[in-house]
Amino acid sequence: MGPLYTVSNKCALAVVLAFLALQVHRAATAPVSTGEAYLYDRFVRPATREVLAAGLPDRDVLYSLLEKRSVGLLHVSPFSVRLPSLLFGILALFAVWRLAMRGFKTAWGGVILALAAATSWAGGWFVKADGTGAAMALLVCAVWLAWERRYLNLIGICLGLSIAAKVGFWLPALFLALAILWYWKQWWEWIDRVAIPASVVVVILLAVPASHAGAPAENPPQLAGGQTAHLRSALDALRADAGTKPIRIATVPSAEPIVNFYRAQHRANNWQRALLAGSAGHFDYYLIPSGDSVRAGELVYRDADFAVVRAAL
Amino acid sequence: MIGPAFLLLPLALLALRNPHGRKLLAAGAIYSIPAFLNIEVRFLVPALPFFALAMGLAMANSPGILPAVTLFQAFLCWPQVMSSYCDPNAWRIRDIPILGALRSESESQFIARHVGDYALKDAIASAVPAGSRIFSFAGRAQAYIDRDIVVGYESSQGLRIQEALEQAAEAHSGRRQAALIAKSGGCGFLLVNDADAVAQDLNQNMSKWGVSKVAETNGTTIYRLE
Numbered sequence: 001m002g003p004l005y006t007v008s009n010k011c012a013l014a015v016v017l018a019f020l021a022l023q024v025h026r027a028a029t030a031p032v033s034t035g036e037a038y039l040y041d042r043f044v045r046p047a048t049r050e051v052l053a054a055g056l057p058d059r060d061v062l063y064s065l066l067e068k069r070s071v072g073l074l075h076v077s078p079f080s081v082r083l084p085s086l087l088f089g090i091l092a093l094f095a096v097w098r099l100a101m102r103g104f105k106t107a108w109g110g111v112i113l114a115l116a117a118a119t120s121w122a123g124g125w126f127v128k129a130d131g132t133g134a135a136m137a138l139l140v141c142a143v144w145l146a147w148e149r150r151y152l153n154l155i156g157i158c159l160g161l162s163i164a165a166k167v168g169f170w171l172p173a174l175f176l177a178l179a180i181l182w183y184w185k186q187w188w189e190w191i192d193r194v195a196i197p198a199s200v201v202v203v204i205l206l207a208v209p210a211s212h213a214g215a216p217a218e219n220p221p222q223l224a225g226g227q228t229a230h231l232r233s234a235l236d237a238l239r240a241d242a243g244t245k246p247i248r249i250a251t252v253p254s255a256e257p258i259v260n261f262y263r264a265q266h267r268a269n270n271w272q273r274a275l276l277a278g279s280a281g282h283f284d285y286y287l288i289p290s291g292d293s294v295r296a297g298e299l300v301y302r303d304a305d306f307a308v309v310r311a312a313l
Numbered sequence: 314m315i316g317p318a319f320l321l322l323p324l325a326l327l328a329l330r331n332p333h334g335r336k337l338l339a340a341g342a343i344y345s346i347p348a349f350l351n352i353e354v355r356f357l358v359p360a361l362p363f364f365a366l367a368m369g370l371a372m373a374n375s376p377g378i379l380p381a382v383t384l385f386q387a388f389l390c391w392p393q394v395m396s397s398y399c400d401p402n403a404w405r406i407r408d409i410p411i412l413g414a415l416r417s418e419s420e421s422q423f424i425a426r427h428v429g430d431y432a433l434k435d436a437i438a439s440a441v442p443a444g445s446r447i448f449s450f451a452g453r454a455q456a457y458i459d460r461d462i463v464v465g466y467e468s469s470q471g472l473r474i475q476e477a478l479e480q481a482a483e484a485h486s487g488r489r490q491a492a493l494i495a496k497s498g499g500c501g502f503l504l505v506n507d508a509d510a511v512a513q514d515l516n517q518n519m520s521k522w523g524v525s526k527v528a529e530t531n532g533t534t535i536y537r538l539e
Contacts, residue, residue, distance in 0.1 A: 048397055049397040049398075052397065052398050153375060153376055153377055153378070156375075188330075188374075191327065192374040192375045193375065196324060196327070196371070196372055196375045196378060197375055197377075197378055199321065199324060200321060200324075200372070200375075200378050200381060200382055203317070203318075203320050203321050204381065204382075204385045207317045207320050208317060208389065208398050211317075211398075212398065
């Protein structure tokens with residue numbers, strides 16, 4: 001490797017830090033999406049025993065565990081549920097930097113690092129509370145370690161953790177493992193340092209959740225970015241209108257996890273968990289798409305996407 | 314329950330590269346033959362030590378992995394942890410009985426908490442004369458009951474009595490003859506759980522069966538065959 005603290009590297013570091021600051025700001029302020037709220041509501045909020053009893057398939061097991069820890073430390077907020085992703089983003093940039101410094105001349109290494117930071121900002125993988133960013137970061141780490149041939153056991157562990165972070169990454173992880181075998185050309189070393197650690201990590205993290213995931217997967221429809229912002233405004237209006245009186249809220253599948261996330265974030269203990277419109281029982285408020293016919297009651301809030309209706313007594 | 318670490322058993326095949334591993338796998342294969350004839354987990358137990366050693370040999374060249382697997386197994390097999398993920402009826406160590414081990418709790422109290430049938434011990438001892446045989450539809454904790462018990466599904470004689478009693482209860486006829494089949498088999502008493510198929514009919518038609526109730530405890534009734 002060439003000298004580390006050249007002018008170009010310092011410039012690249014400044015760019016990276018700027019993008020990181022933007023990522024942190026985005027993680028703290030962007031409204032949670034349906035997927036993020038769903039992961040929190042179904043796999044992070046309940047006790048482990050309840051999660052296993054529900055039998056829902058969790059495709060982001062490692063991320064759920066880290067999010068549980070983060071939420072336990074910092075309470076529920078958009079930032080706390082995204083914090084593990086942010087940290088994995090930093091890990092990914094570190095691995096890219098090490099790869100770039102090894103594979104390219106010093107000046108180009110800095111440029112590649114800055115490009116990686118910009119790409120991760122544009123992709124938004126490290127400001128989403130799901131396992132995608134973590135899985136990507138761990139794969140990049142595995143590439144770096146395999147290239148440097150250092151901490152060999154960690155290569156397999158990274159591949160296994162990547163699958164545990166996002167089950168859908170099993171194929172990229174498998175291809176990467178085979179590529180490492182092709183690069184090393186040492187069959188037994190690959191078995192001992194990559195295949196066995198990866199298998200063990202996958203079994204340790206996924207065996208129990210996978211064996212309990214007997215229920216069909218739920219796929220709530222996702223809201224677009226603008227819709228989640230409108231939903232947050234609708235919830236603010238609902239909260240102001242309801243005050244501290246106990247209420248029951250009915251809503252649509254795309255909004256239900258977000259309403260429950262909002263309830264946990266603002267410790268709205270007077271709210272019962274939101275249910276889907278059409279469920280049995282009386283509801284005090286309806287949070288529905290503004291295009292739906294307004295139910296009998298008083299309109300509390302309405303924008304382009306959502307309406308809040310207070311049910312008639 | 315033998316613990317989730319044994320899901321890694323396929324990795325034990327990697328021990329084939331080691332002479333000791335080949336011997337261990339061969340021994341494990343031989344001891345696992347009963348498991349092919351009966352798929353209950355307990356039939357795997359004789360083979361597990363060999364397979365566990367083979368797994369250890371297979372992972373020996375992966376630094377840090379064996380301690381990780383050991384900790385994983387120990388954590389997931391801890392009684393309190395196990396209860397969060399395994400079936401409530403799964404056979405397992407449910408707690409660490411420190412009070413029982415220190416004899417702060419008497420033996421009879423400890424056994425009564427863990428073995429439901431222990432409640433029958435005194436009732437049987439007082440109602441059934443020594444040397445008498447009892448017929449039961451379900452298996453019993455015979456280690457604690459000082460009488461011979463003929464369990465329905467455990468012998469051809471038991472099956473014959475069980476079928477006769479169940480058929481009579483279902484047909485609502487031939488009850489006395491069915492009871493005499495039990496009596497001719499040397500069983501002077503019946504041990505019937507409330508959930509057994511004949512329980513309700515037996516309780517409502519004791520005279521037709523030719524039986525009398527001698528004790529009732531813990532959801533189980535003891536009848537004497539007249």
